[in-house]
Amino acid sequence: MLIYPAIDLYGGKAVRLYKGDYAQMTIYNDNPVEVAKDFLRCGAKCIHLVDLEGAKSGTTPNFDTVTAIKKETGLFCEIGGGIRSMETIEKYLAAGVDRVILGTAAVTEPGFVEAAVAKFGDKIAVGIDIKDGYVAIKGWTVKSEENAMDFTEKMEKIGVKTMICTDISKDGAMQGTNHELYQELSEKFNMNIIASGGVSSIDDVARLAKLGIHGAIMGKAYYTGAIDLVRAIEVAK
Numbered sequence: 295m296l297i298y299p300a301i302d303l304y305g306g307k308a309v310r311l312y313k314g315d316y317a318q319m320t321i322y323n324d325n326p327v328e329v330a331k332d333f334l335r336c337g338a339k340c341i342h343l344v345d346l347e348g349a350k351s352g353t354t355p356n357f358d359t360v361t362a363i364k365k366e367t368g369l370f371c372e373i374g375g376g377i378r379s380m381e382t383i384e385k386y387l388a389a390g391v392d393r394v395i396l397g398t399a400a401v402t403e404p405g406f407v408e409a410a411v412a413k414f415g416d417k418i419a420v421g422i423d424i425k426d427g428y429v430a431i432k433g434w435t436v437k438s439e440e441n442a443m444d445f446t447e448k449m450e451k452i453g454v455k456t457m458i459c460t461d462i463s464k465d466g467a468m469q470g471t472n473h474e475l476y477q478e479l480s481e482k483f484n485m486n487i488i489a490s491g492g493v494s495s496i497d498d499v500a501r502l503a504k505l506g507i508h509g510a511i512m513g514k515a516y517y518t519g520a521i522d523l524v525r526a527i528e529v530a531k
Contacts, residue, residue, distance in 0.1 A: 295502060295530040296509040298342040298372070298488065299333045299516055299523060301326050301363070303356040309346065310514050314423075314430075314462050316346070322517045330363040336523040340370035342458075342490075342511045348376025349397070354385065361389045374421050374458070378403075383410055387417060395458055397421040398431040401440055404448065411453045419456035419488075420449050424475070430462060443482065450483050456508070457483070460490040471498045473505070480507050494520055499529045 301308045304319065308326040312318035323329050333341055343363065345356045353376060364371045373386055374395030383394050393416075400407045400420045410418045422442060423430045429440040446457060459479060461472040471492035479487050486508035493499065494515045502510045510530065515521040 300342040300513040304346045343373045345375030421458040456486040458488040
């Protein structure tokens, strides 16, 4: 299992939200590139980036920061947040980003995801943010009528290879991850499942690794020092 240390971007800074609430934002570092360099020093191979402003607006306000992180570290970079057009996908991929994550657009425009997968293959991932068993959209602010498992099945059928699954109730809460959810997803679907939300101890990492899923995203636990990233990467192997 791969560890994807995360940087959530807002105003060019590394921040974290509590349970997806923009009103509960903590700024952890004014220089996200330096954070990414620390990930590299700790042995990370990949990085998970989210443009929180883009998630709300559908634009790319943190594009320069994202590309600087890729250029300065050479890490495998995936980016999500407000990617709702072919032009935006092409902009990121042309700048060297390795994988683009579609979120809101995957729910509101399934035809868009299908076209993106047809054109870009496994450079397209889908982020599914789960709230009470349903998919949340628009920066987690709206709960859709789309059942999470049914939605994942749809994505598998159109050729999506990687699903990043976040349990919003666990995200940033430091209360452990939803192992049952990730076990169900790994058993039901033949996809690369990446767990996100609530990875807050080495035990969480070890339990997720045993499920045989592709990856786990580590956010707040890194910033607060609750998990040593070097150790997490070793345990995940």
